[in-house]
Amino acid sequence: MPFVNISLARGKSDQYLAAVSQSVHDALVAELNMKPDDNFQLIHQHDPGEMVFNRGFRGGPRSDDWIVFTIDDDLDRGERAKRGFYQTLVRLLEERAGVRPADVFVIMTVVPPENFSFAGGVIGTDVAAAESLEATAKAPGTRDTYTRAEMVYAVTQLFRNRDRGPILPMLRDDVVLTLPTTLPYGGEFTGPAAFDDFFAKIPGGGAVWKSFDTAVDDVLAADDHVIARLTNTAVLKATGRTVVFQNLWLFGVAAGRITTAQLYADTAATTGGSPG
Template sequence: MPFVEISLARGKSAEHLEAVSRSVRDALVAELKADPEDIFQLIHQHDPHERVFSRTFRGDPRSDDWTVFRITDTADRGTGVRRRLCKTLVRLLREGPGVEPADVSVLITVIPPDSFSFAGGVLGSDAEAAEALEAARDKSAARTAYTGAEMTYALSGLFERRDLDLILPMLRDDFLLSVPTSLPYGGEFTGPEAFRGFFSGVPGGAEVWESFSSSVDQILEGDDHFTVQLTNTAVPKATGKKLVFHNLWLFETADGTLVSGQLYADTAVVTTTAPAGKGP
């Protein structure tokens, strides 16, 4: 549900505040098809000198009950929907708490989902992608195309949590994974199962590393590709000393699927500290 801030005169009863809150929630449910349980509101009460407003500009004379609704949404639903929302809100406020239409001002702002986080530092775009992918799991028909936000979320899960479940369905059957052959685990790997084998553990396995973890610095989306920049923290088995190094993955896309992946890395970091071994 969109985030709502309500500003009105101080001194209103708890019953009045509850009725105002309920009116805007019901309007959002009716016109934006919002989830009634997904409610986030802040109510601000102001002393008389803290509210400065015209009594007559673009409306009938406003009273001391002037109430402002600031609605922040993550989807541009169009002028028609916004018009219906305002009219429904005005009607419900008059029927419920008794706020006159002349005393109702509405400000609607649209922001991208990645400019909002509900909790835990998770961006709204990631939350939406996770919800969409989870919903797809419950459907018998396989998805044939995925959005950029969904691919971004799946790539993040792959490198930060070794989560393969989300990304594997996004791979084309002939997906080509290319890793520099100068690495002890380099080569080309074709198809989702080969992809699963490569990413199911650390690169090169226990023959190369005592430990290996990655954090995503950023994921950049282009017209037909994603660039994933990583910071890796690892302990080579050959030396037992911790290394911190960076690399980059380039994933190409077509028709809502991932078609290839290429690792760009400072291979000297690995080849000078690790013995020759076999990649997964």
């Protein structure tokens, strides 16, 4: 996700601005493998005296047509790719807009994905994880491991939207699901099918709860686990009583796959006692 700020002297024609804009975008696509529709730019035009620069420091000679590109990206593309980008950029600018290579100044900054939110208050790591998992789903069997960010996204989707799609490919074939034995539906279950069956419906299959709604408080990850803290609002089928209670899910991780899923809960809520 590159975000491009372009700063230049005021007074350029619309055709010049369009050529500059298209040149930097085409260079990003060609050399840094940006998606063609990933195009976000702001063009800043400055009056005389608002652009202060040395005409000959580390380059030049610079003219009044000095132009600055400040590019924020969520990945470090590497030195080789950046060399290619700089060279392609100055070539396209000269060919299309008549910009002298000596007048082209570029600053590239790596901004972590979590520092982006593209729209709707969604953190950039979730967007990147969703895109990556969507691509994987179109080519099943091509991946054996998943990143921490992808697992956080998958766990969040599991509880927030009851969407099992992202997490199921991450499960190891011998994944173990453990529920407190004090729950009516407690026990230990093995395999992705058992995992999928449990999360496909209300916990216990509707025998305990008339309804069961979950809010995700937070999802945290380390190298060997992912933790989801939840607040649940549920209606007991036996009494019709509404209870609000918190619980925690601990997902064990090894070699980029989920190996275990364990529920930690105050089980008094299921009997109509204090939910804790």
